[in-house]
Amino acid sequence: MLKFLLAAVWISAATLASVLYSFQMSQAAKDPNSAPAAFFGGLDYIRTPVISVPVATTGGVGGYFLARLAYTVEPKKLKALSVPAEMLLVDELHDYLYGNPQIDFSDRAALDLDAFREGIRDGINARVGDTLVHEVLIEQIDYLSKSEIRDNIIRRRINPTE
CATH class of the missing domain: 1.20.5 (Single alpha-helices involved in coiled-coils or other helix-helix interfaces)
Known part of the structure; x- marks a missing residue:
């Protein structure tokens, strides 16, 4: 018992x-x-199309920087924006790339991706005046020099069936 x-x-x-x-x-x-954890709900993401930014050198255009990025944002703040978010994000990427001419895209080993992500995120948040973007995710990032573009064009003309 x-x-x-x-x-x-x-x-x-x-x-x-x-x-x-x-x-x-x-x-x-x-x-x-x-606040919810960044990757476990509570945030939406915006995926940009492929962005092509010409890289200016002293003699003209040296090549093209290509990127496809995704941004994690808070849905409430995203709805409160008066401008389309994609336009704001692409414009800030252009501002960041042209505002930092010391970035050498031709040397892929020297490109600091963490500093690149943080710079874009901090620039957007400073521009908006609030924490809108939590993370910048890189889906694709490439640099094509003028010579690589010319080689690709020549190859297409020689072998049009492939």
């Missing part, structure tokens, strides 16, 4: 503890001040 009474008390205590824990976790999830 004593074992049965101890088992009943144990089951009641375990049930009460799990109900209290569940209640606390549900209250923490409803707290508007707690």
Whole structure:
């Protein structure tokens, strides 16, 4: 009889503890001040088309920087924008690339992708005046020099069936 009474008390205590824990976790999830984790919901993403930016050198255009990026943004702030978000993001990418002429796209090993991402994100957030973009994700990034573009054009003319 004593074992049965101890088992009943144990089951009641375990049930009460799990109900209290569940209640606390549900209250923490409803707290508007707690931000959701960046990659686990709560954020939308905007994917840009392939962006082609001419890279100017002293003698003219040295090549083209090609990129396809995705941005994680808060949906409420995205809806509050008065300008289309894609236009803002592409414009800021152009501003960043032309504002940092020290970036050498021809040397792929020297390109610091983390600094590139942070620079674009910080530029957009400073321009908007709030934290709109949380992460900049790189889907594709390439640099084509003028000589590579010419070689591709010549190959297409020689072998038009391929």
